[in-house]
Amino acid sequence: xxxxxxxxxxxxxxxxxxxxxxxxxxxxxxxxxxxxxxxxxxxxxxxxxxxxxxxxxxxxxxxxxxxxxxxxxxxxxxxxxxxxxxxxxxxxxxxxxxxxxxxxxxxxxxxxxxxxxxxxxxxxxxxxxxxxxxxxxxxxxxxxxxxxxxxxxxxxxxxxxxxxxxxxxxxxxxxxxxxxxxxxxxxxxxxxxxxxxxxxxxxxxxxxxxxxxxxxxxxxxxxxxxxxxxxxxxxxxxxxxxxxxxxxxxxxxxxxxxxxxxxxxxxxxxxxxxxxxxxxxxxxxxxxxxxxxxxxxxxxxxxxxxxxxxxxxxxxxxxxxxxx
Amino acid sequence: xxxxxxxxxxxxxxxxxxxxxxxxxxxxxxxxxxxxxxxxxxxxxxxxxxxxxxxxxxxxxxxxxxxxxxxxxxxxxxxxxxxxxxxxxxxxxxxxxxxxxxxxxxxxxxxxxxxxxxxxxxxxxxxxxxxxxxxxxxxxxxxxxxxxxxxxxxxxxxxxxxxxxxxxxxxxxxxxxxxxxxxxxxxxxxxxxxxxxxxxxxxxxxxxxxxxxxxxxxxxxxxxxxxxxxxxxxxxxxxxxxxxxxxxxxxxxxxxxxxxxxxxxxxxxxxxxxxxxxxxxxxxxxxxxxxxxxxxxxxxxxxxxxxxxxxxxxxxxxxxxxxx
Numbered sequence: 001x002x003x004x005x006x007x008x009x010x011x012x013x014x015x016x017x018x019x020x021x022x023x024x025x026x027x028x029x030x031x032x033x034x035x036x037x038x039x040x041x042x043x044x045x046x047x048x049x050x051x052x053x054x055x056x057x058x059x060x061x062x063x064x065x066x067x068x069x070x071x072x073x074x075x076x077x078x079x080x081x082x083x084x085x086x087x088x089x090x091x092x093x094x095x096x097x098x099x100x101x102x103x104x105x106x107x108x109x110x111x112x113x114x115x116x117x118x119x120x121x122x123x124x125x126x127x128x129x130x131x132x133x134x135x136x137x138x139x140x141x142x143x144x145x146x147x148x149x150x151x152x153x154x155x156x157x158x159x160x161x162x163x164x165x166x167x168x169x170x171x172x173x174x175x176x177x178x179x180x181x182x183x184x185x186x187x188x189x190x191x192x193x194x195x196x197x198x199x200x201x202x203x204x205x206x207x208x209x210x211x212x213x214x215x216x217x218x219x220x221x222x223x224x225x226x227x228x229x230x231x232x233x234x235x236x237x238x239x240x241x242x243x244x245x246x247x248x249x250x251x252x253x254x255x256x257x258x259x260x261x262x263x264x265x266x267x268x269x270x271x272x273x274x275x276x277x278x279x280x281x282x283x284x285x286x287x288x289x290x291x292x293x294x295x296x297x298x299x300x301x302x303x304x305x306x307x308x309x310x311x312x313x314x315x316x317x318x319x320x321x322x323x324x
Numbered sequence: 325x326x327x328x329x330x331x332x333x334x335x336x337x338x339x340x341x342x343x344x345x346x347x348x349x350x351x352x353x354x355x356x357x358x359x360x361x362x363x364x365x366x367x368x369x370x371x372x373x374x375x376x377x378x379x380x381x382x383x384x385x386x387x388x389x390x391x392x393x394x395x396x397x398x399x400x401x402x403x404x405x406x407x408x409x410x411x412x413x414x415x416x417x418x419x420x421x422x423x424x425x426x427x428x429x430x431x432x433x434x435x436x437x438x439x440x441x442x443x444x445x446x447x448x449x450x451x452x453x454x455x456x457x458x459x460x461x462x463x464x465x466x467x468x469x470x471x472x473x474x475x476x477x478x479x480x481x482x483x484x485x486x487x488x489x490x491x492x493x494x495x496x497x498x499x500x501x502x503x504x505x506x507x508x509x510x511x512x513x514x515x516x517x518x519x520x521x522x523x524x525x526x527x528x529x530x531x532x533x534x535x536x537x538x539x540x541x542x543x544x545x546x547x548x549x550x551x552x553x554x555x556x557x558x559x560x561x562x563x564x565x566x567x568x569x570x571x572x573x574x575x576x577x578x579x580x581x582x583x584x585x586x587x588x589x590x591x592x593x594x595x596x597x598x599x600x601x602x603x604x605x606x607x608x609x610x611x612x613x614x615x616x617x618x619x620x621x622x623x624x625x626x627x628x629x630x631x632x633x634x635x636x637x638x639x640x641x642x643x644x645x646x647x648x
Contacts, residue, residue, distance in 0.1 A: 079617070089617055137485040151583070153484070158477050160585025161461040162621060165477075170615035171579040175498060183615060255495040259475070259583050261484025291494035291507060293403070293413055297486060 010064050013316030016077040018092035025060050026316035030129035032309050034060050046095040054108050072112035074318030076121025083163035085115055091182050114318040120157050123150025125314025131304040138264045143271035147190040153260050173252045192248040198224045202241045212237035228274045242277035250285025257294050264299035272302050334388050337640030340401040342416035349384050350640035354453035356633050358384050370419040378432050396436035398642030400445025407487035409439055415506050438642040444481050447474025449638025455590055455628040462588045467595035471514040477584050497576045516572040522548045526565045536561035552598045566601035574609025581618050588623035596626050
């Protein structure tokens with residue numbers, strides 16, 4: 001760590017996931033100077049989690065000039081509400097109900113603190129430091145265990161009336177379709193295009209086609225990674241899993257384009273490792289469902305940020321002087 | 325017309341529809357001081373249309389203190405592009421291709437001129453003078469011959485990267501569903517929830533149920549007005565026509581809510597004369613398809629502006645100092 005990196009103001013970016021929490025110290029050039037993490041799911045009480053986080057982060061705060069040298073703490077967290085600073089009814093976190101997370105963090109860390117949901121944070125990171133630099137209108141879709149989204153319109157994140165805008169994973173792409181394992185809704189984008197959804201599709205398809213390579217794996221090893229391995233070896237059923245997923249995703253993206261007419265849609269998360277297996281059918285079905293004036297205009301691209309850093313960068317962007 | 329009304333600055337609001345064009349002089353209190361109109365479809369050349377419009381409007385410009393007393397001309401027009409001032413590929417207008425409408429108007433009228441699509445203009449009117457006063461996040465859905473939309477997010481109209489955002493009538497609510505008579509898309513909201521779509525639904529349903537009152541009308545008299553007349557008399561098939569329409573509309577609205585999380589959705593246009601026959605099923609199916617954090621929050625209301633004035637008011641709002 002050079003002295004140059006230690007000079008200048010920094011921010012603390014924190015990405016709280018259902019299983020793991022990652023944090024980092026980020027400077028104004030978007031460099032992650034330090035990184036660390038802890039398990040989220042080991043703490044049944046949010047107070048204990050914040051104490052443990054503080055103990056891990058405190059040495060870094062000291063190292064980078066104490067709290068007064070920090071622009072603040074930016075936090076990406078499932079169901080984090082930008083306006084109220086609360087986490088509300090987060091299905092994937094151990095802490096239930098409405099939690100005044102931002103307020104609790106502010107008291108503990110003695111710094112300004114801003115929260116938003118994890119996908120919004122990723123979109124901000126992409127706008128400041130990634131593939132969306134210079135863009136005023138784009139949509140970020142995160143394809144992980146779930147499907148999240150962050151929408152930027154006219155240079156600002158769309159938070160909506162209550163701070164919860166951009167739950168595109170829960171939009172319905174096939175009325176009466178696949179039942180969601182957690183929300184109970186029928187035919188949501190998340191039910192098809194998340195890693196969880198892809199595994200469900202793969203298990204159904206391999207049962208129908210005994211000759212598929214997918215049948216060489218035990219049930220619990222079927223995930224988007226193993227489907228990709230089979231697809232790259234030419235297994236037509238594995239390829240069809242991604243094609244079907246891309247069709248559902250593309251149909252959903254077409255609707256999103258006709259809503260906010262973005263310059264680009266950025267795809268992010270573990271699922272995009274499938275590359276063209278997912279990108280090509282997604283683009284085909286997006287274009288096919290667009291009203292003519294939108295066709296062949298919208299860039300469909302993968303995130304440029306290293307996945308490990310993107311969440312931290314995005315969270316830090318909440319307090320690093322990004323447009324909010 | 326009192327001298328008070330003649331004092332103060334005014335704007336010219338123009339609503340260009342496929343059949344008729346309406347215009348009015350509007351003051352800063354949102355009062356339509358004068359109104360007039362002409363047929364749109366009588367002019368095969370856009371130049372001739374602008375000349376005819378000018379001849380009709382000129383006496384009003386003189387009466388209200390000449391061009392220098394006007395904030396400008398605001399125009400709501402199908403496929404009107406806010407950024408470029410052009411009309412592009414408007415299916416319902418006699419003039420094809422890309423037309424530099426704003427520029428042509430500016431030269432003829434010697435006033436600043438701003439265009440946007442008709443639904444965006446209606447949304448602005450509603451925000452300045454109607455049911456959306458004080459709201460920063462709402463969606464306006466116009467249910468007429470077609471289905472249009474104007475989206476306001478964080479106090480501003482969402483224009484998108486290219487100025488064409490908010491084509492919600494063309495979003496797909498039922499993949500592989502009813503083919504659109506003009507765009508050829510399958511299962512768009514417009515194919516079900518427009519007046520045209522309602523007539524199609526009514527004709528199908530009355531063919532299946534010979535006892536329906538709807539069978540007392542000749543084919544070309546089946547429209548949302550006659551369906552309403554039968555519904556109010558208790559005809560179960562006519563009621564089912566609106567229920568089915570409301571279901572499709574409600575499912576679409578749920579997706580829109582999960583996109584931008586608006587405070588309210590405003591419904592506007594001829595179809596809303598069906599009142600609770602359409603409103604109740606729409607609300608039911610919207611709520612049913614929402615992710616829990618959005619439930620029972622979004623107001624679903626009818627426009628408060630007189631239909632004849634709303635388009636003119638909305639168009640004038642483009643230049644009357646409204647946030648753009």
